Amino acid sequence: MPISAYSFSALALDWRQFWRQPAAWLATLLLAIGASAIFVNRLEHYLSLQAQGFIGLQLDNDLLGPLFGALAALVVFTAPLLALAMRPVLLLNHRRLQARYRFGRAIGLLLLALLLMLAPLLPVFGLLALGASLKLHALLLPAAGILLLACVALLMSLALAVRIQHPASALAFSYLLLLALVALDALPGGYGLFGQFRPFYQGELTLAGLGYLTLLVLAARASVQAYLTASKASTYLSLGLLLAAIVAVQLPGRWQAEPVLSPAQQQMLAVHGKDLQLTLISADANARSDWRAQLEALKIWQPSLSISEQHPEALAPNLRDQLPGNSGLLLQRQNQSAWLALPIDQLPARIVESLSTLVERRDAQIVFLEGNGERELFGEQARDLRKLRDALQAQGLSGQPLALMPGMSIPDNTSVLVIASPQNVYPTYLRQALLQYLMRGGHLLWLREPDEPEALTSLETYLGVSRLPGTVVDPVAVQRGSPHPAIVIIDHYPEHPAFTHLQELTALPWTQALRAQAAADVAITPLLQSHPDSRLVAEPDQNWPDDAPKGPFTVGLLWQKTVNEQTQRVAVIGDGHFLADTALHNYGNSALALSLLQWLAFGDEALSPVLERRSEILFLPGWALSSLRYGVWLWPLSLLLLGCLTLWHWRRR
Known part of the structure; x- marks a missing residue:
């Protein structure tokens, strides 16, 4: 039919x-x-x-x-x-x-x-x-x-x-x-x-x-x-x-x-989980078996992961007395330990989060020089870096202020030193301490300003990085919506491990152009460059002279050198405003800052920062909300x- x-x-x-x-x-x-x-x-x-x-x-x-x-x-x-x-x-x-x-x-x-x-x-x-x-x-x-x-x-x-x-x-x-x-x-x-x-x-x-x-x-x-x-x-x-x-x-x-697991979590487990030991502790054998089934799947990303089970009574007395409970997961790595009470939701992700508290980066110290008019981590002014300090803490990184006194040196456990826009001339003992820190292979982030004092010539000479007189203005940025021509918009980045996942625009206000004349044993990578139509002017005004130098200008660069068989990493940025509380969350400034600091501290194995996303707000008028609900x-x-x-x-x- x-x-x-x-x-x-x-x-x-x-x-x-x-x-x-x-x-x-x-x-x-x-x-x-x-x-x-x-x-x-x-x-x-x-x-x-x-x-x-x-x-x-x-x-x-x-x-x-x-x-x-x-x-x-x-x-x-x-x-x-x-x-x-x-x-x-x-x-x-x-x-x-x-x-x-x-x-x-x-x-x-x-x-x-x-x-x-x-x-x-x-x-x-x-x-x-x-x-x-x-x-x-x-x-x-x-x-x-x-x-x-x-x-x-x-x-x-x-x-x-x-x-x-x-x-x-x-x-x-x-x-x-x-x-x-x-x-x-x-x-x-x-x-x-x-x-x-x-x-x-x-x-x-x-x-x-x-x-x-x-x-x-x-x-x-x-x-x-x-x-x-x-x-x-x-x-x-x-x-x-x-x-x-x-x-x-x-x-x-x-x-x-x-x-x-997110790609960043998978990378964390693959890189830092090789010597991680997981011990399931519970008096319930069935519960231990169920939890172990979840943990075994983590070997997809880290085959050498060590997983074991223990009854609480079988633990050594000194260890059993130290644990906060009788049912949980003990994570151990390089004489450090963490405890997760079980049961818990999203156990694999929580394990990776706990692993991040055990790895070496938790002991890293990002030191900010203070005492000479620099931007301060705990300062109350708009130019200070309180929001950056909070962003670092969210990544598991520690930012510490350091005010050097005569006779003091920069601590050996400093992962990266930050010089954030000093307003006063550095005294002789401080300049000497900086040079000693660099000579022994210390990592540095130097934020420069057009109006900074002229007393860091010794540092310029050592690095081979100097400033060009004037301020970079970007007329193209104004056409794209920037409120002032002295705000340089960066929309592309070099192929570099520090910026693999960096795609957002960054905005650098009142930026200094940089020039590099480094030694033969130093590798220089231009990091941030202004638009080809940008100009270098004495006054950041929209009416600049026709003969003003034309871009593109290098406003940020990376400096690398081998010291004691280790790679020394230095970044010089011709602006410090983009890290200030008033500008950190504009465009992709926060992503740039965190990516740069993590690469300086940990090198090519640094993880991409997990950045806070802005929420998508569901704006609903009263009638719409009532219709949706009822x-x-x-x-x-x-x-x-x-x-x-x-x-x-x-x-x-």
Whole structure:
């Protein structure tokens, strides 16, 4: 029979028969109520974090991602129930899927069932687009992903429902396969079979995601064939399937803490975790086994990681007395230790965070010279560096002020010394201490200013770095929105390990141009350069003379030399304003400062700084917030009312 023979009247008849099934109402109500509850919960959670001033909130990651993921799981969960409701309709009058006309008979009902699955989600998408003013593609891509996932889950469940004789067996088999999919996807680390499935159902329709769905359909078909071959849907096998489905529910819980580490965390573990020892301590052997399964996955990034288990009573008395609890994880590295009380959320990420407290960089000292008008770490003026001090602490770095007195030298444990725009002439003993520090291979960040005192010529001579008279002005920056031509905008950086992940613009106010004439054993790398149309003028005024020197000018450079078989690192920047409290968080100034200081202190193995992202604020007028909070419940209430009216109508007939 051709597809066209399947008329709309037949479709309407099938649709009425479908709605007579309790499973259809149960699945639809679950979808409607679940979608509404999930949406309201995620919205309230995001608004709560926003009200608390959380930094780095992102609509995609913190609202839409979890929301669409939960909705996709809800759709997949209700697919077997919808297939069970469709089963009597498709079997009516011997209209089975394996018949010659199966496609024409089933396609109409299948499309209506898919529409029914997505209908509870439509109010969520509509209210998001209306109230949150989100971009259309941010909603259409996840909707397409959920639609495709719903189609595959429904087809798989429908094939089982029609081919397996007992409805309970078909339902159990459907949930068993879906739960097996979840269990395989939840395998830790790189062992997850469906590792691309999560981004797929969040809207990224990748080729890998389509391939995994095809694999799922083929696996379902093979499983059904094996089931039919093994048994004619006996009661015992049906009970076995139900038991297997119940057991499968427990599997994802054992693997739910998949170690999703950021690239920076993976690098931290790979570089600094070679001699890390992890000891699980608990009197509960099952708990130790579960936690160890999570820790073993970390060996993907650090194969030499040492993991062991101990009962609290088996520990040495002196160690047991020092621990803050009897159930937790002891991290040990190079005579240092840290303790994590268990259980804890996101255990792998917390381990890497604790590792960062044990590595050598926690002992690093970034020393700021003070006492001669420099910018101060604890100063109260706008030119000072309090925000930089806080940013360093957030990276696990210690910034310390140092006021040298006669007879003192710069401490040997100084990881990098910072000279931040002195206003007074350095005395002789201080200049000598600086030269001694450099001669023994110390690392330095020198922030220069157009109006700095002229008493650091000895330092200039040693480094071979001098200043050009005047201030750099950038007319192109004014065209790009800069409030003053004396603010130089930097939009490109050299290929250097210090700036691998540095992509943002940086703004340098009242900048000094630099000139380098270094010795043969010194490597100079231009770090920051002004625009080719920039000028060097005596007064940073928009009306500069026509014969003013034209750029580009080097306003920042890196200086490297081998001292005692170690690489000495020095950075000279022709501006110190960009680190001040008034400018640190402008553009990418903070990223530049932290990347530069970490490279100076730790070299090429320095990690990229984890910078605070600005939160995406969800601005909602009162009517929009009310519609988002309460309007989404209109659909399940309407559906419930419709069900009651339909039941009343059937009873009357």
